Amino acid sequence: MKHVSPNDVAGETRVKAPTRRALAKQQTRAKVLTAARKLFSEEGYEGATIRDIAAAAGMSTGAVFANFTDKSDLFREIMTADMSSLAEGMRDAATKGRNLEDALLRAFMAGYGFYKSRLPLARAAFSVAWSPDEGQVLRNLPPVVAQQDLIVELLNAAVERGELSQESEVKLRAQMLFDAYLANYNQAIFQGWSLDALQARARDQIRILLAGARRG
Structure with a gap:
């Protein structure tokens, strides 16, 4: 007989909730994307810089580069x-x-x-x-x-x-x-x-x- 672990429901593995760290990363990415969308709209692609995007998102450029290559x-x-x-x-x-x-x-x-x-x-x-x-x-x-x-x-x-x-x-x-x-x-x-x-x-x-x- 197949053993059903406490984490299983009706034989189906329960999906784990995202960790606090994963949620924080998602929120950071969302903030960066929102700020970037606004600046690309206002300044164009060439005019919007990573520094400006980071400032608009209220974070460091390092935080931006931790989530996006460039x-x-x-x-x-x-x-x-x-x-x-x-x-x-x-x-x-x-x-x-x-x-x-x-x-x-x-x-x-x-x-x-x-x-x-x-x-x-x-x-x-x-x-x-x-x-x-x-x-x-x-x-x-x-x-x-x-x-x-x-x-x-x-x-x-x-x-x-x-x-x-x-x-x-x-x-x-x-x-x-x-x-x-x-x-x-x-x-x-x-x-x-x-x-x-x-x-x-x-x-x-x-x-x-x-x-x-x-x-x-």
Whole structure:
């Protein structure tokens, strides 16, 4: 007969509560991330320094470096959290689409709407995204890849239900759609386009990029 220890409940091991030290570390990381998000928004990526972030968080630079390797590591964690929320929002929006075009448009608009409320941080993100080294790292973050994968899934589903032809070159078309989606952030972030203007542009882009792929 299997022995059930006092720490087991109904044969399942009880998850240990975090130690006081682990909780303190989590709280420190949360404070640093909050301060960093604020400073990246106010000063941009280049303008925000580890010293300033530490001061805003009410701790030493040593405490920051005990939790994050460097400024880019800190920025990546903020971007990963944002991009994960964004990827979920895009997927949820796409499920409400009446057809492929509508699903793509809803996904795109979920992205633009997400960053309309975070424009200062979005500017910092895009300044980093176009840098040679760190930009490639950001573009390869799992939640960013998940956004690209969503477009591939939507196109494949459209092929399966006969909305698109079998010769739709899904991967290439999905990449072109994702590139168009990203390109519109320039208008959203730096030129102040409204969501209505972005929607009209995105609708036209989607229609054009799907032309020729529709099943006769």
